[in-house]
Amino acid sequence: MHNFNNFKRFLGVLAVVASLLVVATILFRMQQEVAPKLSVRKLPLQVDVSLQKFHYTETKQGIKRWELTAERADYNKQADISYLSGVIMLVHGAGGVGDLQITAQRAEYHNGTRDVVLTGDVRGKSSKGYQFFAPRVDYVAARSLLKSSERVRMTDIGSELEGTGMEYYTQTRKFKLLKDVSAVYRQGGE
Amino acid sequence: MRRIVSCLALLLALATAGNAAQGGANKEPLKIKSDTLNTDNDKKTAIFEGKVVARQGDMTLYTDRLVVSYSGPNNEVSQVEAFGNVRIVQEERQATGAHGVYDPKLARIILDGNPKVVSGEDVVTGRIITYYVNEQKSVVTSGPKERVEAVIHPGGKNAGAKP
Numbered sequence: 001m002h003n004f005n006n007f008k009r010f011l012g013v014l015a016v017v018a019s020l021l022v023v024a025t026i027l028f029r030m031q032q033e034v035a036p037k038l039s040v041r042k043l044p045l046q047v048d049v050s051l052q053k054f055h056y057t058e059t060k061q062g063i064k065r066w067e068l069t070a071e072r073a074d075y076n077k078q079a080d081i082s083y084l085s086g087v088i089m090l091v092h093g094a095g096g097v098g099d100l101q102i103t104a105q106r107a108e109y110h111n112g113t114r115d116v117v118l119t120g121d122v123r124g125k126s127s128k129g130y131q132f133f134a135p136r137v138d139y140v141a142a143r144s145l146l147k148s149s150e151r152v153r154m155t156d157i158g159s160e161l162e163g164t165g166m167e168y169y170t171q172t173r174k175f176k177l178l179k180d181v182s183a184v185y186r187q188g189g190e
Numbered sequence: 191m192r193r194i195v196s197c198l199a200l201l202l203a204l205a206t207a208g209n210a211a212q213g214g215a216n217k218e219p220l221k222i223k224s225d226t227l228n229t230d231n232d233k234k235t236a237i238f239e240g241k242v243v244a245r246q247g248d249m250t251l252y253t254d255r256l257v258v259s260y261s262g263p264n265n266e267v268s269q270v271e272a273f274g275n276v277r278i279v280q281e282e283r284q285a286t287g288a289h290g291v292y293d294p295k296l297a298r299i300i301l302d303g304n305p306k307v308v309s310g311e312d313v314v315t316g317r318i319i320t321y322y323v324n325e326q327k328s329v330v331t332s333g334p335k336e337r338v339e340a341v342i343h344p345g346g347k348n349a350g351a352k353p
Contacts, residue, residue: 097232128231130231157263157264157265158260159260161227163227172232173231173232174230174231174232176226176227176228177226178226180225181223181225181238182222182223183221183222183223183224183238184220185219185220185265186219187217187219187267
């Protein structure tokens with residue numbers, strides 16, 4: 001009789017433990033369904049698509065005109081603008097004028113017009129050896145024109161040019177400094 | 191005789207012998223200020239416009255429009271051409287004209303368009319004035335219908351430093 005009572009008590013404890021295990025398992029699964037782990041970083045507001053290692057090539061009549069490479073591109077569908085960071089723009093020269101590479105910290109690529117606004121330590125370097133520096137440069141795709149309203153400095157072998165406002169035609173490599181120009185030419189190309 | 195007269199070149203020493211020792215001004219950097227600048231890398235030219243002031247050593251050139259041509263692997267300035275209201279000042283001397291061409295290698299300026307060199311009260315005019323920057327001397331050439339004119343004031347305060 002005593003043994004029978006012990007067995008009944010053992011069965012009761014076993015039933016309670018089993019019930020607790022069932023409840024714990026249900027609660028654990030519910031917890032997982034409510035808050036699943038985030039595997040993708042949340043996009044900032046106003047950004048619909050975010051791309052790493054962005055690369056875009058503009059061609060005209062089958063000929064490469066310019067290429068845009070960026071570490072990251074955030075696309076805003078409503079504004080139809082891609083916000084780029086870590087930017088390299090390579091403008092291919094026609095008629096032997098050589099390539100022009102422009103680097104900038106940031107850029108806005110306007111998908112509709114294909115214009116590019118380059119900002120933050122903008123530096124241009126041509127394969128012919130001359131360079132330019134400006135805080136902001138706009139590329140107007142329809143005119144193959146780089147323009148800036150800021151103070152621009154240009155260097156070449158033997159010369160340094162500086163002025164406020166620039167117009168630089170990428171296909172002909174002719175450029176204008178629009179006001180307050182100063183230039184130094186060193187004889188001997190030092 | 192008329193041909194000889196028409197080709198007469200009047201050589202005037204502009205400075206004392208010591209000035210000749212100032213050679214090498216053309217090795218100084220050429221510094222230019224202007225309102226605008228247009229450059230053409232194909233033609234290797236830079237066009238400065240609007241209140242242009244160009245300085246090299248002790249020489250200063252003022253003009254409306256200046257075209258700098260450069261050439262060679264080191265982009266050395268091969269020619270500087272000034273258009274409109276050209277005025278060149280070096281120490282007390284001043285040369286003016288409508289057009290001027292400066293050759294930095296030869297350190298020589300050729301002025302035309304009613305050119306005039308003034309030093310103190312002394313004045314020389316002609317058809318073309320060639321001004322040698324390092325030697326600070328000028329050669330004045332007459333035209334077929336015009337003769338070189340010089341107004342010299344021997345007793346003036348600038349005596350000994352003729353234009």
